Amino acid sequence: MTNKPVRTLLGWEAALIGLVALALLGGSLLHDAFLTGANLSNLSSNLVEIALIALTMTLVVIAAEIDLSVASIVGMCSALLGVLWAAGVAMPLALFLTLVLGAAAGFVNGWLVTRLGLPSLAVTIGTLALYRGLAYALLGDRAVADFPPLWTNLGFGTVPGTQIPIPIVAFAVLAVITAVALHATPFGRALYAIGANELAARFSGLRVERTKLVLFVLSGLMSAFAAIVYTFRFSSARADNAVGLELAVIAAVLLGGVSIFGGRGSVIGVIAAVFLIGIIQNALTLADVPNEILTIVTGLLLILSVLGPNLAARVRATRERRAHASATKGGAL
Amino acid sequence: MKHRTLTLAALALTLGAVAAAQAGIPKGITIAFLPKQVNNPYFTTAWKGGQAAIKEFSGVGKQVGPSDAGASSQVSYINTLLAQRQKAIVVSASDQNALVPYLKRAMQQGVKVVTYDSDVAPDGRHLFVSQASSDTIGRDQIKLLAKQINYSGEIAVLSATPNATNQNAWIKVMQDELKKPEYKNMKLVKIAYGNDDDQKSFTEMQGLMQAYPNLKGVISPTTVGISAAARYLSSSPYKGKVALTGLGTPNQMREFVKNGTVQGFALWNPEELGYLASYAAAALVSGQISGKEGERFKAGKLGERTIGKNGVIILGPLTVFDKSNIDKFNF
Numbered sequence: 001m002t003n004k005p006v007r008t009l010l011g012w013e014a015a016l017i018g019l020v021a022l023a024l025l026g027g028s029l030l031h032d033a034f035l036t037g038a039n040l041s042n043l044s045s046n047l048v049e050i051a052l053i054a055l056t057m058t059l060v061v062i063a064a065e066i067d068l069s070v071a072s073i074v075g076m077c078s079a080l081l082g083v084l085w086a087a088g089v090a091m092p093l094a095l096f097l098t099l100v101l102g103a104a105a106g107f108v109n110g111w112l113v114t115r116l117g118l119p120s121l122a123v124t125i126g127t128l129a130l131y132r133g134l135a136y137a138l139l140g141d142r143a144v145a146d147f148p149p150l151w152t153n154l155g156f157g158t159v160p161g162t163q164i165p166i167p168i169v170a171f172a173v174l175a176v177i178t179a180v181a182l183h184a185t186p187f188g189r190a191l192y193a194i195g196a197n198e199l200a201a202r203f204s205g206l207r208v209e210r211t212k213l214v215l216f217v218l219s220g221l222m223s224a225f226a227a228i229v230y231t232f233r234f235s236s237a238r239a240d241n242a243v244g245l246e247l248a249v250i251a252a253v254l255l256g257g258v259s260i261f262g263g264r265g266s267v268i269g270v271i272a273a274v275f276l277i278g279i280i281q282n283a284l285t286l287a288d289v290p291n292e293i294l295t296i297v298t299g300l301l302l303i304l305s306v307l308g309p310n311l312a313a314r315v316r317a318t319r320e321r322r323a324h325a326s327a328t329k330g331g332a333l
Numbered sequence: 334m335k336h337r338t339l340t341l342a343a344l345a346l347t348l349g350a351v352a353a354a355q356a357g358i359p360k361g362i363t364i365a366f367l368p369k370q371v372n373n374p375y376f377t378t379a380w381k382g383g384q385a386a387i388k389e390f391s392g393v394g395k396q397v398g399p400s401d402a403g404a405s406s407q408v409s410y411i412n413t414l415l416a417q418r419q420k421a422i423v424v425s426a427s428d429q430n431a432l433v434p435y436l437k438r439a440m441q442q443g444v445k446v447v448t449y450d451s452d453v454a455p456d457g458r459h460l461f462v463s464q465a466s467s468d469t470i471g472r473d474q475i476k477l478l479a480k481q482i483n484y485s486g487e488i489a490v491l492s493a494t495p496n497a498t499n500q501n502a503w504i505k506v507m508q509d510e511l512k513k514p515e516y517k518n519m520k521l522v523k524i525a526y527g528n529d530d531d532q533k534s535f536t537e538m539q540g541l542m543q544a545y546p547n548l549k550g551v552i553s554p555t556t557v558g559i560s561a562a563a564r565y566l567s568s569s570p571y572k573g574k575v576a577l578t579g580l581g582t583p584n585q586m587r588e589f590v591k592n593g594t595v596q597g598f599a600l601w602n603p604e605e606l607g608y609l610a611s612y613a614a615a616a617l618v619s620g621q622i623s624g625k626e627g628e629r630f631k632a633g634k635l636g637e638r639t640i641g642k643n644g645v646i647i648l649g650p651l652t653v654f655d656k657s658n659i660d661k662f663n664f
Contacts, residue, residue: 033416042412141494145430156434234405234431241405285413291371291400 027283064262072131077227082144082237106220155232195262255305383607471506485518486549534561
């Protein structure tokens with residue numbers, strides 16, 4: 001009984017990892033420049049913001065909540081970073097304040113969800129608009145671009161002597177921390193319990209409200225970090241940075257096998273999904289496949305992500321029912 | 334890929350005479366256009382011109398790009414074009430700054446970078462093919478309106494946002510131009526701002542007519558503004574009595590030109606813009622020019638062009654669209 005969800009999960013993850021391998025193979029056949037260090041470096045740095053936010057989004061969705069305001073927090077934090085830098089604030093302080101703003105934005109989300117008992121879907125649709133509006137209030141339609149190369153290199157550059165983008169290293173570290181926190185700590189187990197059955201979790205003494213508040217703060221904080229990466233990577237602080245990114249993040253999380261109803265999912269599946277989407281898009285772009293087709297492919301992948309685990313579950317249920325039926329029949333005979 | 338090159342080579346052989354006319358540009362130069370947005374009629378038209386030029390010098394061209402005009406979407410395309418080892422990238426930048434580090438990297442790897450329509454910081458490209466100078470754009474619009482209102486009467490400007498760089502530069506030229514003696518009977522009474530928002534521009538136009546009943550003409554140097562203003566005028570008693578001109582696209586303005594609301598308006602010809610950009614890219618790749626001020630190159634039917642200050646090449650005067658020619662354009 002307890003073993004089954006784990007097994008299906010591994011099944012979906014294995015399938016995803018297989019698909020990633022297949023996509024890598026397909027990409028190298030499509031274009032000879034695909035499997036070059038430079039291209040793989042571009043590929044991974046293109047998806048780093050999505051990958052970063054997907055980590056905390058995984059936690060949020062496993063706890064049966066959602067945060068749609070992440071891309072707007074990126075925009076707002078990017079705008080703040082731009083305003084602070086333009087006003088002559090020292091970079092370390094500006095970065096710190098940017099992270100504080102992200103955490104505060106997440107706290108507002110979490111407070112509205114937990115203290116007022118509002119659904120996170122509604123709350124974060126609201127703050128999606130609110131935070132983007134604040135981004136424009138902060139920076140207008142200006143762009144701040146004169147960040148010093150010392151800092152933009154952190155977003156744009158690679159680890160000396162390799163072609164590994166620096167932000168990807170940060171992502172790897174954060175991914176390990178998230179995976180450990182989710183899969184090997186009481187905090188992680190609490191998330192699964194809350195997502196699977198909130199009432200039961202409450203009765204077993206879990207501090208549901210507090211856990212959720214922490215999740216939203218983490219989500220805001222991660223979005224602020226992604227905002228810093230984004231701003232440095234494009235050397236451009238703008239209020240419209242990362243518009244629509246929340247959909248790419250949620251797409252990756254769902255494709256990664258995290259149940260939209262909570263209680264199920266893993267970090268490795270989500271990471272595989274982020275890279276699968278990134279690899280497919282990169283390979284098709286290299287092969288000059290038009291953008292419309294790319295969008296269609298991404299859409300189909302998403303449908304597959306909802307359909308795949310569901311179909312698997314249904315097939316299994318039918319099989320079990322049959323097995324059960326034949327077993328009882330056998331007993332009667 | 335190889336097959337396509339062969340076909341093109343064969344084509345080039347049969348068109349030997351044409352190819353010989355483009356002396357100095359080797360065959361098979363790969364040029365990629367990267368507009369702000371694909372499936373946008375303006376950029377599709379520019380690409381039509383770019384493609385025509387590439388055909389003339391037997392190059393291999395293509396257009397790629399994002400379907401949203403987001404600031405960062407173009408970056409992954411630049412990286413892809415770099416991986417594909419294209420010889421030249423012709424780009425209209427969605428963000429003046431975000432592309433620069435990536436374009437710089439492309440340039441370091443020997444790729445020639447030409448911007449068209451929308452520039453980046455000068456150190457991020459070799460050349461910028463500009464649609465027209467601010468002087469021309471401002472002056473031509475005043476001239477156009479003056480003719481339509483017989484050089485006399487109150488006029489107004491319906492601009493985009495109060496801090497729009499382009500529009501403000503043009504309006505300043507207009508104000509200077511109006512000081513000339515031939516315009517002494519024309520008076521600029523108001524500069525209104527429609528924020529490049531269709532509804533706001535519409536109501537601003539309405540407000541202008543209420544506040545200045547003697548208004549004779551309006552210049553709207555923005556495609557959003559001029560079409561909203563034309564829509565208001567065409568359904569008002571001022572239709573045909575108040576002149577409206579400015580910068581618009583033929584597709585937006587066609588019905589208003591045909592129903593007599595607008596006599597004529599202006600814009601650069603995006604097809605020629607793309608055409609010139611292709612030749613500029615080919616001239617860079619073939620080493621005829623390096624991007625320095627004063628260098629010259631041949632641009633097919635557009636004749637010889639000279640590189641101006643900061644690596645800017647100017648396409649030339651605006652094209653005026655009126656009843657006589659509007660049906661020849663589709664963008």
